[in-house]
Amino acid sequence: MGLGKNYExxxxxxxxxxxxxxxxxxxxxxxxxxxxxxxYGDFLSHLDIPRAVLSQRLSALVDAGVMERRRYQESPxxxxxxxxxxxxxxxxxxxxxxxxxxxxxxxxxxxxVFRHVPCDAPIGAGAxxxxxxxxxxxxxVEIWPGPGADLTREDPVSVALRGPHRxxxxxP
Amino acid sequence: MGLGKNYExxxxxxxxxxxxxxxxxxxxxxxxxxxxxxxYGDFLSHLDIPRAVLSQRLSALVDAGVMERRRYQESPxxxxxxxxxxxxxxxxxxxxxxxxxxxxxxxxxxxxVFRHVPCDAPIGAGAxxxxxxxxxxxxxVEIWPGPGADLTREDPVSVALRGPHRxxxxxP
DNA sequence: CGGGTCAGTTCAGTGAATGAACTAGGATGG
DNA sequence: CCATCCTAGTTCATTCACTGAACTGACCCG
Numbered sequence: 001m002g003l004g005k006n007y008e009x010x011x012x013x014x015x016x017x018x019x020x021x022x023x024x025x026x027x028x029x030x031x032x033x034x035x036x037x038x039x040y041g042d043f044l045s046h047l048d049i050p051r052a053v054l055s056q057r058l059s060a061l062v063d064a065g066v067m068e069r070r071r072y073q074e075s076p077x078x079x080x081x082x083x084x085x086x087x088x089x090x091x092x093x094x095x096x097x098x099x100x101x102x103x104x105x106x107x108x109x110x111x112x113v114f115r116h117v118p119c120d121a122p123i124g125a126g127a128x129x130x131x132x133x134x135x136x137x138x139x140x141v142e143i144w145p146g147p148g149a150d151l152t153r154e155d156p157v158s159v160a161l162r163g164p165h166r167x168x169x170x171x172p
Numbered sequence: 173m174g175l176g177k178n179y180e181x182x183x184x185x186x187x188x189x190x191x192x193x194x195x196x197x198x199x200x201x202x203x204x205x206x207x208x209x210x211x212y213g214d215f216l217s218h219l220d221i222p223r224a225v226l227s228q229r230l231s232a233l234v235d236a237g238v239m240e241r242r243r244y245q246e247s248p249x250x251x252x253x254x255x256x257x258x259x260x261x262x263x264x265x266x267x268x269x270x271x272x273x274x275x276x277x278x279x280x281x282x283x284x285v286f287r288h289v290p291c292d293a294p295i296g297a298g299a300x301x302x303x304x305x306x307x308x309x310x311x312x313v314e315i316w317p318g319p320g321a322d323l324t325r326e327d328p329v330s331v332a333l334r335g336p337h338r339x340x341x342x343x344p
Numbered sequence: 345c346g347g348g349t350c351a352g353t354t355c356a357g358t359g360a361a362t363g364a365a366c367t368a369g370g371a372t373g374g
Numbered sequence: 375c376c377a378t379c380c381t382a383g384t385t386c387a388t389t390c391a392c393t394g395a396a397c398t399g400a401c402c403c404g
Contacts, residue, residue, distance in 0.1 A: 006220075011330065012203065012284070013271070013274040013284075014199065014266060014270040014273060016273040017269045017273035017277060018199060018200065022196065024194065047182070048178075065276075089272060089275070089276070092271075092298065093265055093269040094186060096264045096268045097190070097265040098184065098186040100264075101187075101190075104258050104261070106185050112184070125307055126300055135297055153183060158183065
């Protein structure tokens with residue numbers, strides 16, 4: 001998507017968001033990051049994204065302050081990408097889009113189920129807990145495979161997500 | 173975005189949604205439709221979108237059951253595009269993305285303010301009313317210009333949005 | 345030294361977006 | 375009745391972005 005090139009005339013915060021997030025692949029990268037994916041190679045194998053695009057998108061997310069690139073070992077030097085606070089706040093829109101897709105685009109039932117850990121209760125509309133009713137931050141969410149989950153993928157991230165997993169905890 | 177071409181390997185409802193909604197311009201068209209825009213020419217002048225792209229996107233939205241194309245006058249024959257129930261349910265994700273943009277991408281303050289009409293109260297996170305706490309459907313929302321609004325645009329939709337407007341009501 | 349891994353970059357080919365011009369059905373006005 | 379205008383598109387050449395494959399470079403292991 002033409003970064004900064006087009007949506008500029010739009011008098012709308014949605015357009016501001018989409019200049020960054022509306023690019024192909026970008027929201028899927030953020031979703032994976034929320035799940036806990038941190039390494040270049042894991043994004044690559046889980047998303048099946050061209051390497052050049054992944055590099056460009058990660059740089060854009062870092063430049064926008066949504067992710068942070070940091071060295072997690074010195075020898076050999078290895079970088080990881082983690083969400084900043086700004087990035088973690090993308091959890092409600094990502095969930096809202098996923099829930100819409102689940103209701104309207106997914107025939108086989110939910111692929112993933114999200115639970116509020118303190119309440120051990122499912123999460124409903126607007127990222128609120130169905131028991132305590134509070135807005136649930138990403139860190140209090142556990143991801144479970146749902147009935148519509150695809151069990152054929154063999155990349156490390158897909159394999160790790162066959163069991164429950166706390167969101168934002170490193171994966172795999 | 174490669175419709176049906178790429179995100180297919182993705183085991184995720186978000187990817188299903190993005191195959192349709194992740195294409196350039198599509199969510200902005202949905203936003204305008206939520207505001208009440210219905211006619212080809214109004215989308216065109218408000219969005220500054222190439223005609224060919226608008227035609228393709230509207231067709232895709234109609235094919236996906238998000239919008240409905242219908243004749244609103246016979247002579248001369250004129251078509252309008254209105255959101256279906258499935259389309260109106262995109263209001264929570266659209267709002268969530270716009271709110272994120274407002275918090276993190278908009279320096280000048282909110283461009284638009286949304287109010288829950290029965291309660292006359294602002295709408296908060298998760299498309300819930302800040303007074304009654306209920307989930308607010310798009311039809312109960314009124315749009316007001318906010319402090320960051322751009323008052324220089326002169327297309328009919330921008331002009332109409334300088335005053336308050338009930339969402340989904342025909343615009344302009 | 346040879347082979348392997350990780351994290352990228354480079355590059356040619358393809359497909360989509362863009363803007364301008366064109367089309368078509370009907371209304372409007374003199 | 376002819377010229378012009380309006381709305382809603384389609385067509386087309388150009389530009390741009392995405393894609394997949396190959397390549398680079400830093401480092402480790404045996």
